Amino acid sequence: MxxxxxxxxxxxxxxxxxxxxxxxxxxxxxxxxxxxxxxxxxxxxxxxxxxxxxxxxxxVADDEPRGFPDDEPHDAVRDEDEPYDAAQASNPRHWGRRVALGLAAVVAALYVGGYFLTGIRMPANATIAGVEVSGKSPADARAAVDKALTPRISREIVLTHGKKEFRIKPDDAGLALDLDRTIDEAGGARSWKPADVLGLFVGRHRTDPALDVDYSALRSAIDTIGESVNTEVVEAQITFPDGKPEIRNPRSGLVVAGDDAASAIRNAYLVSDKPVEVPTAVVEPAVDSDAVAAVKKSFADPAVSGPVTLAVGDKEVSLPVSAYAPALVVRVKDYQLQPFIDAKKLAKPLTDSTTGIGKKAVDATVRIENDKPV
Structure with a gap:
């Protein structure tokens, strides 16, 4: 220009x-x-x-392409005159997650702290064999339990059955106190178990003494009691002493319940000075009275209703009831009543009834004639 x-x-x-x-x-x-x-x-x-x-x-270069307002996300641009809504700005799902994570962190911290308290102090409201040890250190709890239980270590355990009384010495029954294990089981040891951690602060905790037991000696002591307590079961039986059925009705037996007796003795040791009832178990007979009555009607009565005819060779012999009835018996076998004959009891009357029948038996002999056995 x-x-x-x-x-x-x-x-x-x-x-x-x-x-x-x-x-x-x-x-x-x-x-x-x-x-x-x-x-x-x-x-x-x-x-x-x-x-x-x-x-x-x-x-001027435009680094970012320009778009229409409608292309922008609606929540990306806010009018300055528009009021700020905090409830909409915060996401409830994210807020709940933060709360949950916070609570989890608090619980985890308390749990770890509780773990380090186990082994340092005993649980709340804790007793061992009636000895109060709540909140004590394991060492102090051990000393308190040792002091309280030492006088009881040799105390006899008393058991009764009816009017009978039995006294068992702990040494004879193989019983001994394990004090260290007792304290550990009562909560004196480190533990990650939630119940143990929670038990430091809440609940009631009653612990029995931990025992070392020689079960062979304990079983022997129980067997000694059984010799005076046990009664054998009586099984049903039918005999015919006078040619008529004579019934022996079944009767239950009684034995010392070994496992229950062992538990009762262990639980009483160091804890109670009251007599312990001997645990027993009833032993029922194989058949009951109703079964005996049924067999009497179906077998016993017909069996002795008249003489028995025996075939001996080509002859018949009548055997009277008085001859064979004493040898007959009905007793239990394989959980049912079955008849049996006592051969020894039957031998004499059977011989008397068959005397003169047939030829008399003689011993065999061998003769040699003309160098041949004949």
């Missing part, structure tokens, strides 16, 4: 001089009109005044 002295400089735009980017292209004329009536604006230029060339500005 050059100066034109004494002339009017009319700069007008033919069409669109400024594009959407706002850049003025070289060679375009600027339209300085007001845009309403289309009148041209003329710029007065003093004579001799130089007009500089108009330089187009460098286009």
């Amino acid at each position: 050059t100066d034109k002295p004494d002339d009017e400089l009319n700069i007008s735009a033919a069409d669109d001089v400024v594009d959407e980017s706002g850049v003025v292209e070289e060679g375009d004329e600027l339209d300085l009109g007001d845009g309403e009536d289309g009148d041209e604006k003329v710029a007065d230029v003093d004579d001799g005044e130089q007009v500089d060339d108009v330089e187009a500005p460098e286009p």
Whole structure:
């Protein structure tokens, strides 16, 4: 562009001089009109005044593409005049997760702290064989239990059955106190168990003494008691002493319940000085009275209703009831009543009844004639 002295400089735009980017292209004329009536604006230029060339500005690079407002997320832009809603800004799910994690951290811290307390102090409301040890250190608890139980170590355990009384010495029954294990089992040892950790603060904890037991000696002591307590079971039986059925009704037996007796003796040692009832168990007979009555009717009565006829060779012999009845017996076998004959008892009456029948038996002999056995 050059100066034109004494002339009017009319700069007008033919069409669109400024594009959407706002850049003025070289060679375009600027339209300085007001845009309403289309009148041209003329710029007065003093004579001799130089007009500089108009330089187009460098286009500004836009790193991020522009989008329409609707393309933006609705929660990404907030109007400054819009009130802030804290309830909407916070996510309830995330808030609940934070609370849960916080509670878990607190519980874990308490649990670990409780673990380190186990082995240092005894549980709350704790007793061992009636000795109060709550909150004591394991060493102090051990000393208290030792002092209280030492006088009881040799005390006899008393058992009764009816009017009978039995006294058992702990040494004879193989019983001895294990003091260290007693303290550990009562809560004096380190433990990760939730119940042990919680027990430091709440609950009631009653612990029996831990014992070393020689079960062979204990069983021997119980067997000694059984010799005076046990009664054998009486099984049903039918005999025929006078040719008529004679019934022995079944009767239950009684024995010392070994396992229960062992538990009762262990539980009483060092803890109680009261007599312990001997545990017993009833032994029932194989068959009851109803079964005996049924067998009597179906077998015993018909068996002795008349003489028995025996076939001996080609002859028959009648055997009277008085001859065979004493040898007959009905007793229990394989949990039922079955008849049996006593051969020894039957031998004499059977011989007497068959005397003179057949030939008399003789010993065999061998003779040698003409060098041959004959």
